[in-house]
Amino acid sequence: MQTGTVNPRAAHLSLALRHVADSADGISRAGIAARTGLNRSTASSLIDELINGGLVKETGSYKGAPRAGRPGTALALRDDGPAGLGIDVNVDYTAVCVVDLTGALRYKHVLAEDQRGLSTREILDRIARLARGAQQAADADGLTLCGSAVAVPGIVDRAHTKVTLAPNLGWRDLDVNEVLPAGLHGTPALLDNEANYAALSESALLRRRASYLFVSGQIGVGSGIVLDGALYRGAHGWSGEIGHLPVDRDGPPCSCGRRGCLERYAGQEAILRAAGMTENAGTTFGVRPTVAMLADRARDGCPATLQALTRAGQILGYTLAACLNLLDLTHVVLGGIYRELAPWMAPPIERELATQFLGAAWSRPTVQVSTYGPEAPAMGAARSVIHDVLTNPSRWLNLHPVRPSAPPRSGR
């Protein structure tokens, strides 16, 4: 049981705003009152506060279920108010996104440059430069950035403010906020694992409170666990660590010090190596082999490539089935490199799930590819900022006091 103090006004503002957010076809003040159980004058005053605070707008006559009395005014979230900044720092790319209160993507920039060999300072300068570009784009678009979130390929502290360990970036106990331009929105950036944020990019699944495992293939293999539309983060925020689940205790040595971890069979480097595309064999390519090259070979029907992808799919599927059995989830979203490799990896994954998931007779596991490509973690990070505004609108309202109909700050 959770206990704690409750500010009834703040709780009611949040409830009213969430009903506006969840009503895709608009909702009237009377509808808010009916759905929340609050009386009409209270509901109406809450909506006035949300309108004055720039979170909700009136969009004309409400066309919903007819009621006695004059027709209500339809309400919707504003798309020119607060916006969230999402940043994804990965090993071979960096991405930024800006998302408005309605969840729409308003700006995106993916920089496909490898970070290996760069110093922490150089990587952080790159992030700050991308964040400044996003800030300028948001300003030009009339949006107010109200927070930022950074996706990292590693684990973060429980307060989501420091990177505990991101081995592939060489980061340990790093306070990203010391170098990020936090001043741009007044609050420190929050951090989370990239697979957790990527899972939050699946807005259609989240809207219908779905439960799923988002599997993100990169250099490592991570996952985000979503139950009834909410992320399961675990006791420290480290949940979803599937890359080091054991496949074969006597298998090849892994960077974690153990042997035969999933990453050694289904991680990006492992699949490339199994398909014969190693850096040593790089003379064939002249450059570091990529997943795009692997997909090209698969499309060309290269037998070694197809065999490597099928085998990786089998092992990934077998391990995922164990995860689904433990977590009681039946839907898998393939993200990261698995999105591009899904034409060849999804069939063996589905076959393994169908035979290895214990509840398959009652609920057959399903697999889909992620909606977004490399920008998924940045999208999810930006959406997590917006989610915080929708859940706790009082914080935004306190920072942006009630403004009259002609906003004084814009000078008009």
Place this chain on the structure above:
Amino acid sequence: MQTGTVNPRAAHLSLALRHVADSADGISRAGIAARTGLNRSTASSLIDELINGGLVKETGSYKGAPRAGRPGTALALRDDGPAGLGIDVNVDYTAVCVVDLTGALRYKHVLAEDQRGLSTREILDRIARLARGAQQAADADGLTLCGSAVAVPGIVDRAHTKVTLAPNLGWRDLDVNEVLPAGLHGTPALLDNEANYAALSESALLRRRASYLFVSGQIGVGSGIVLDGALYRGAHGWSGEIGHLPVDRDGPPCSCGRRGCLERYAGQEAILRAAGMTENAGTTFGVRPTVAMLADRARDGCPATLQALTRAGQILGYTLAACLNLLDLTHVVLGGIYRELAPWMAPPIERELATQFLGAAWSRPTVQVSTYGPEAPAMGAARSVIHDVLTNPSRWLNLHPVRPSAPPRSGR
């Protein structure tokens, strides 16, 4: 985000009651007002309603932090009001418990009789008989049974009203409520997996909102996943299925149709067999070998028994480490047969967790034995009934309307 209607009075009653429940040293009306953020007259009227409804009592002068004005009256949960009935149907025993609103055990009966070979009808008759005994004990103790919960060794439907499959009892799609004496409290019994309910018996961990994996060894191996004091049930309520996690894909065949599942190495029958205590070797014992006999042999220093227990602990620990990595939990509670076998199985389990849990450098995994023995699932089931009253007191108050200080129904 969850949306839905809110009945402010019901939500505030729940909040006030939870603050009384969480205040081990008592709390005053002023304390309730301060902690909930409600004004004092509202808080006082909520408390009056909870007192009149028989959930809360006044226990004398409140000795808490001094305040201006007259001293408040200390409030506490009543231990003579609603009580929960918990029933556990397992393969080789049946147990019932009655728990009062404070969470205290008031009645317990464990019937150590094997159910193998009995018909569903015979098993259900046995349950009904035990439930009637508990009802009589509750009546005699002045308690009002307000609900019941049944722990089963299998999976239940999402509404928690039917057994979907309990293979070791031979049950499939069984509506337990059709035969249980539901009339005794007016609401149908709720059902859940025995490991889930056993996890809820750890009241000290739950009170401090701990996160842990409760591992229950029986004929099968199950687990209950608790995050921040709340059960993670998964998408269908089937979570925690660890008995069929793969240990060795080429291992011995399992009843589930796969090979090398954990149950084949760490389940009760597997450990007995590894120690040489099979039914075929039963001539040595004359009776079906039991875990108690195994523990006796271990205490006597029997090398084959000690070796079997160490090996089972290693395999269980290795698999648990993978679960902890996925779930981000660092505390394990050993229940069921592992409680009795902990002196020999806990050390190898701890060694595996220390080396195989990825976050061990930041948060070392810990292991404890369960507080309760065979009655753990029935205790947790009964407590889940009480938890529902504490979370939703309005339902109880509506069924038991405000009574004046001299309760009319008792005739006094």
